[in-house]
Amino acid sequence: RPHLLIVSRIGVSSPSSHRPFHVEPTNIVSVNDDMQRVTDEAAAMNKRIHYYSRLTSPSDRALMAPDHVLPALEEIYVYSPLGTAFKVDGCTDGYGKNSSLVTIFMIWNTMLGTSILSIPWGIKQAGFTTGIVIILLMGILTLYCCYRVLKSRTMIPLIDTSSWEFPDVCKYYFGAFGQWSSLLFSMVSLIGAMVVYWVLMSNFLFNTGKFIYNYVHNINVTDIVSGTNDSNRVICPGDASEEQPGNKSMLFLSANDTGFELFEEWWNKSQTVPLYLIVVLLPLLNLKSPSFFAKFNVLGTISVIYLVLLVTFKAVRLGFHLEFAWFTLDEFFVPEFRLSFPQLTGVLTLAFFIHNCVITLLKNNKKQENNVRDLSIAFFLVGLTYLYVVVLIFAAFPSPPLSKECIEQNFLDNFPSNDVMAFIARMFLLFQMMTVYPLLGYLARVQLLGHIFGNVYPSIFHVLGLNIAIVGLGVTIARFYPNIGGIIRYSGATCGLAFVFVYPSLIYMVSQYRAGQLTWLGLTVHVFIILLGVVNLIAQFLM
Amino acid sequence: VLLMGKSGSGKTSMRSIIFANYIARDTRRLGATIDVEHSHVRFLGNLVLNLWDCGGQDTFIENYFTSQRDNIFRNVEVLIYVFDVESRELEKDMHYYQSCLEAILQNSPDAKIFCLVHKMDLVQEDQRDLIFKEREEDLKRLSRPLECACFRTSIWDETLYKAWSSIVYQLIPNVQQLEMNLRNFAQIIADEVLLFERATFLVISHYQCKEQRDIHRFEKISNIIKQFKLSCSKLAASFQSMEVRNSNFAAFIDIFTSNTYVMVIMSDPSSAATLINIRNARKHFEKLERVDGPKHSLLMR
Numbered sequence: 001r002p003h004l005l006i007v008s009r010i011g012v013s014s015p016s017s018h019r020p021f022h023v024e025p026t027n028i029v030s031v032n033d034d035m036q037r038v039t040d041e042a043a044a045m046n047k048r049i050h051y052y053s054r055l056t057s058p059s060d061r062a063l064m065a066p067d068h069v070l071p072a073l074e075e076i077y078v079y080s081p082l083g084t085a086f087k088v089d090g091c092t093d094g095y096g097k098n099s100s101l102v103t104i105f106m107i108w109n110t111m112l113g114t115s116i117l118s119i120p121w122g123i124k125q126a127g128f129t130t131g132i133v134i135i136l137l138m139g140i141l142t143l144y145c146c147y148r149v150l151k152s153r154t155m156i157p158l159i160d161t162s163s164w165e166f167p168d169v170c171k172y173y174f175g176a177f178g179q180w181s182s183l184l185f186s187m188v189s190l191i192g193a194m195v196v197y198w199v200l201m202s203n204f205l206f207n208t209g210k211f212i213y214n215y216v217h218n219i220n221v222t223d224i225v226s227g228t229n230d231s232n233r234v235i236c237p238g239d240a241s242e243e244q245p246g247n248k249s250m251l252f253l254s255a256n257d258t259g260f261e262l263f264e265e266w267w268n269k270s271q272t273v274p275l276y277l278i279v280v281l282l283p284l285l286n287l288k289s290p291s292f293f294a295k296f297n298v299l300g301t302i303s304v305i306y307l308v309l310l311v312t313f314k315a316v317r318l319g320f321h322l323e324f325a326w327f328t329l330d331e332f333f334v335p336e337f338r339l340s341f342p343q344l345t346g347v348l349t350l351a352f353f354i355h356n357c358v359i360t361l362l363k364n365n366k367k368q369e370n371n372v373r374d375l376s377i378a379f380f381l382v383g384l385t386y387l388y389v390v391v392l393i394f395a396a397f398p399s400p401p402l403s404k405e406c407i408e409q410n411f412l413d414n415f416p417s418n419d420v421m422a423f424i425a426r427m428f429l430l431f432q433m434m435t436v437y438p439l440l441g442y443l444a445r446v447q448l449l450g451h452i453f454g455n456v457y458p459s460i461f462h463v464l465g466l467n468i469a470i471v472g473l474g475v476t477i478a479r480f481y482p483n484i485g486g487i488i489r490y491s492g493a494t495c496g497l498a499f500v501f502v503y504p505s506l507i508y509m510v511s512q513y514r515a516g517q518l519t520w521l522g523l524t525v526h527v528f529i530i531l532l533g534v535v536n537l538i539a540q541f542l543m
Numbered sequence: 544v545l546l547m548g549k550s551g552s553g554k555t556s557m558r559s560i561i562f563a564n565y566i567a568r569d570t571r572r573l574g575a576t577i578d579v580e581h582s583h584v585r586f587l588g589n590l591v592l593n594l595w596d597c598g599g600q601d602t603f604i605e606n607y608f609t610s611q612r613d614n615i616f617r618n619v620e621v622l623i624y625v626f627d628v629e630s631r632e633l634e635k636d637m638h639y640y641q642s643c644l645e646a647i648l649q650n651s652p653d654a655k656i657f658c659l660v661h662k663m664d665l666v667q668e669d670q671r672d673l674i675f676k677e678r679e680e681d682l683k684r685l686s687r688p689l690e691c692a693c694f695r696t697s698i699w700d701e702t703l704y705k706a707w708s709s710i711v712y713q714l715i716p717n718v719q720q721l722e723m724n725l726r727n728f729a730q731i732i733a734d735e736v737l738l739f740e741r742a743t744f745l746v747i748s749h750y751q752c753k754e755q756r757d758i759h760r761f762e763k764i765s766n767i768i769k770q771f772k773l774s775c776s777k778l779a780a781s782f783q784s785m786e787v788r789n790s791n792f793a794a795f796i797d798i799f800t801s802n803t804y805v806m807v808i809m810s811d812p813s814s815a816a817t818l819i820n821i822r823n824a825r826k827h828f829e830k831l832e833r834v835d836g837p838k839h840s841l842l843m844r
Contacts, residue, residue, distance in 0.1 A: 044759035045700075
């Protein structure tokens with residue numbers, strides 16, 4: 001089965017309003033096809049239903065399959081590494097039912113996610129003007145590669161690829177190497193996303209807990225962290241001492257001294273809070289089916305919309321503080337072009353990543369001929385959303401007192417823990433991430449264990465072992481390297497290398513070559529794209 | 544062959560599925576079938592399938608039982624009694640069953656008795672074995688001194704097909720010898736050979752030289768061929784034989800003896816002698832069937 005999605009593959013279309021049940025024709029040539037999509041029971045049921053439907057008139061319900069005998073539909077999950085993961089309506093008899101608007105929204109919804117928190121930092125690393133230009137260019141580049149992914153399936157001759165996803169195409173062209181390498185890279189993206197989630201969840205849980213504690217105990221905390229001094233306080237956590245930012249605070253309080261110190265000791269962003277999360281999340285990871293969590297998909301949309309509103313509100317309150325200095329270093333502003341711009345491209349590779357499931361998302365589009373148009377519109381809207389958030393944050397960041405350099409890898413960190421709007425945002429995001437995390441864990445488990453052991457739930461020990469490893473990795477990184485910008489750009493550049501840059505271009509070139517239609521222009525352009533991907537990855541380590 | 548059971552227990556659907564009969568009927572049956580439904584299907588030589596509803600208005604059926612009894616229960620070779628597993632009137636069902644058995648004992652004491660506990664898909668999967676065992680014990684107890692074989696069936700899985708295959712297997716005269724000869728025949732020419740009963744395409748016997756992955760393939764082939772037969776009959780054509788080939792295999796389905804069809808599958812599609820071999824084997828197998836003449840003619844009565 002395609003290893004990025006769990007497939008629903010069984011049925012026959014019945015003439016009534018009963019649940020449609022569709023079986024794709026089994027390939028009787030390759031007997032040892034390990035991509036067995038239809039179980040023998042389902043195929044037998046298919047023949048039975050076909051035969052019975054010939055025995056009576058369509059209105060006779062006596063020989064119509066009742067729902068309880070049809071094999072349970074398996075679930076298709078679609079995910080973007082830092083975006084949302086959700087369940088797709090699996091049963092189609094070849095025709096999608098979604099209007100263009102719904103498809104565009106689904107793509108936008110899947111792509112947008114936590115990377116929005118890091119892009120302002122990315123712009124800061126690249127310089128404002130350079131950053132904007134890079135966002136536009138990366139958007140176009142990733143859109144083109146996405147288009148190549150879409151087309152890659154249709155260029156395969158003679159085989160019915162209507163149920164294939166991109167990893168199947170990779171396997172077709174590159175054999176077992178293609179299969180295993182695409183598994184490896186998708187694991188990188190999934191595990192990277194899960195680590196980012198753990199770091200962010202620790203952060204949000206910490207701040208939420210701190211806010212609630214301070215509110216309940218009526219403590220007025222004045223962090224000695226530098227920041228603006230008005231009602232819309234913006235802080236610069238990185239400016240503090242050498243220690244972990246935001247952890248220690250001097251306080252002037254009237255309440256119990258030791259109580260607060262005890263709280264600070266037991267509620268520490270990197271030492272203790274990541275461990276508390278284990279209690280909640282590790283059991284959830286071991287569940288056999290996460291379909292319960294797929295219902296919370298709407299939280300992702302709400303979080304993004306709320307973030308946009310928050311950014312707008314803050315920008316209105318803070319006003320614009322922009323100054324353009326091209327190459328010179330300024331105390332408060334960053335040059336328009338900086339050599340560390342690859343950090344932005346790394347982040348954007350993951351921000352625009354949907355290449356692993358774009359085929360499935362577009363399959364449900366009612367008018368298939370509009371696929372490219374709808375995809376482009378979705379990318380445009382995603383880019384617009386990113387640009388909006390980024391420009392507002394960057395421009396509104398109060399630069400005379402604070403330097404633009406202060407923009408944190410998670411821009412919510414620039415708001416103190418007692419900021420109400422930021423508190424609400426953190427709570428939303430915390431809850432949303434806690435519902436997506438088990439889904440991502442489930443997808444990682446299904447792909448990894450499914451491919452290695454052939455069984456998605458070999459035993460509780462295998463599953464527990466895998467989950468402990470993933471959670472352990474998250475906790476360790478939250479403890480020692482909680483820089484989500486860094487994690488995003490490294491994992492983004494790595495898995496983007498395979499799915500965004502190399503595979504689509506390589507497959508295009510190979511298929512064109514086989515069809516005898518490869519032009520010099522095509523060759524040059526796509527080799528250039530591949531080189532861009534490689535350079536992108538290398539630059540992450542150098543810059 | 545007498546197919547009996549309470550009204551609504553699934554006999555008509557069962558007959559339609561096994562014998563590939565098109566049922567054109569009202570979705571609301573206005574009453575029990577009050578007459579014996581003769582079917583025109585002959586199978587296994589000269590067996591005729593008669594379908595009869597048992598149960599409904601009590602007094603009416605009782606009268607009918609007494610007056611028509613001898614007619615119905617004479618010359619019965621096989622009694623297949625269908626029980627609806629969801630029935631709420633177990634006592635009554637058993638009562639009718641016993642009446643039938645009494646009639647059988649009087650009129651056709653040599654008949655074979657089969658009990659089908661039907662509609663098992665309506666029972667939860669983990670309870671099916673338990674419920675079936677209970678019913679089986681009751682039925683065996685009630686059937687004494689006659690012996691009955693029990694099966695649990697549902698039209699929505701392979702159990703119906705398997706049950707009827709077992710029934711037909713027990714009705715074929717000379718079946719062990721047939722199987723032995725089939726094995727010899729198959730070992731010479733093929734990877735797998737199936738022997739089907741002609742009217743129902745139930746697999747009577749099969750030989751395979753290596754493990755096959757799909758255990759449902761018999762029923763699937765049966766359903767495919769019956770569906771094809773239905774299509775043929777719409778064109779007033781009758782199905783006789785079929786040949787399927789591709790680069791990896793060749794399969795031949797052909798009339799074999801007067802009661803059977805054969806299917807031969809070979810992974811070497813280039814052999815041209817297969818049809819000739821089948822034709823030669825046919826003569827041999829027909830002789831086998833005719834050997835047990837007296838036993839066979841019991842069916843003619």
